[in-house]
Amino acid sequence: MSKLNLLIFTAACSLLTSCFKDEPLNAECDIEMAYLHADNPLEMFVKPTDSIATTNEAARTVIFSVRKGTDLTALAPQFHITEGATISPDNGSTHDFSQGGVSYTVTSEDGSWQKTYNVRFDEKTSAATYFSFENFFLESGKKRYYIWTDKTEDGTDMLNWASGNGGFAIVGGKATPEEYPTAPFDNGYEGKAVKLTTRSTGEAGKIFKMPIAAGNLFTGSFNTNVATKRPLEATHFGDGPYCIVNKKPLVLTGYYQYTPGNTITNKAGEVVPGIDQGDIYAVLFRNTKADGTPFYLDGSNVKTSDQIVALALVGPFDKTEGGWQKFSENFKYIANFDPQVLANGGYSMAVVFTSSTGGAEFVGAVGSELLIDEVKVIME
Structure with missing residues (x-):
């Protein structure tokens, strides 16, 4: 074989070998969904969709909501976990949840990463x-940011509040x-309060075309996995068992202060004329679609969805x-309020605060600040 042919043959073998190289192993280790099979679901759950749990990724907690007196x-x-990952204890194994949550550890396919979740009923x-905003703690993992929660009568963390901190x-x-x-x-109105500030995301934010991050806080959950790809879908307003109401909401009250930042910019970093505004509102909506699937609001429809039954709009304000x-x-109330739907756990409520009304589209002024404290929803 000539030297030229030998070189060609060697190159071809090299290319062929590269075609058969394995893809890199997955480094993610998330619980993407959790569910429980029950032969008679309505004996355990208020409605069938409660058999699907809510995952609070920031607090690494998975919550199933069950009827009082359920045998746990x-x-x-x-x-459902990240492709290639493993979970311990075994997926589908039986455990006693009557004394509290059970810890599950998910290990990535490449073996380099682990996350431990507390699964509870x-x-x-x-x-x-x-909402006094006195109860908060640093997130699991790197403890980079704060999470707020209210408490049940027995002192359990509801994990009912979320923010865009995970995206930041x-x-x-x-x-x-x-x-x-x-x-x-x-220095809240009484004790502690929450401070929401529109921040610059720096050079990294420019790469993702997200130059600002508005301060926000809302009842629901936040999905960090889609925060940079589909940010409007990351905010799950009113999502979770502790957003479901059992009485008719009448009035939203509380205390606030607002100071706008100096210069509004848009997603491209261009200056936009005008003065930034903050917002406070609450939304009551049906949490199940006509076909029976669970429903929550997100950044694309939080004030416009046809599932909305009532709104309390405090802002926007200067x-x-x-x-x-x-x-x-x-x-x-913009739609009929059905007492039977209420009795069946069919209504959820999202309470929302933001330091820049255009924050979901990355429009706002760096430095805009909204302080919130002593918020109440007066029920019928």
Whole structure:
């Protein structure tokens, strides 16, 4: 064989070998969905869709909502996990959940990463109606940002609040927890409050075309897995068992202060004329579609979905003066309120605060600040 032919043959073999090389092993290790099979689901759950759990990724907690008095001593939840990952204890194995949550560890396909989730079964209870914002803690893992929660009567964390802090963590660099868009504030109307600040996301944010991150806080959950790809879908307003109401909401009240930042910019970083505005609102909606599938609001439809039954709109608003201002806004019902749907756990409520009304589209002014405290929903 000539030298030329030998070189060609060697190159061809090299190319062929490269074609058969394995793809890199997956480094992700998430519980993507959890569910529980029950022969008679309505004996355990208020509605069939409750057999699908809510995952709070920031707190690494998976919550099933069950009827009061449910036997929790021998349950076998099932998990959809990241492709190639493994879970311990075994998927579908039976455990006693009557004394609290059970820890499950997910290991990535490449063996380099692990996440431990607390899986628990909580007895059904209504959404909280008084929010003092005194209960918060640092997220699991790297403890980069704060998470807020209300408490049940027995002291269990509801994990009913979420924010965009998890998205900011992707681009926020070395920001301290207090420098995140949503952080505690010491000098509240009473005790602690929440401070929402529109922040720059720096050079990393420009790469993702997300130059700002508005401070926000809402009842529901936040999906960090889609935060940079489909940001409007990341905010799950009113998602989870602790957003379901058992009474008719009438009035949204509380205290706030707002100071807009100096210059509004858009997604491209261009200056936009005008003054930034903050927003406060609550939305009551049907949490199940006509075909029986679960439903929550997101950034694309939080004020416009045809599932909405009532809204209490405090904002948008400009700068406030003179310290803490009280707000009080009636819920305006735009669709029929059905007592039978209420009795069946069919209504959920999202309470939402943001430091920039255009934050979902990355329009806002860096430095805009909204302080929130002592919020209540007056029920019928």
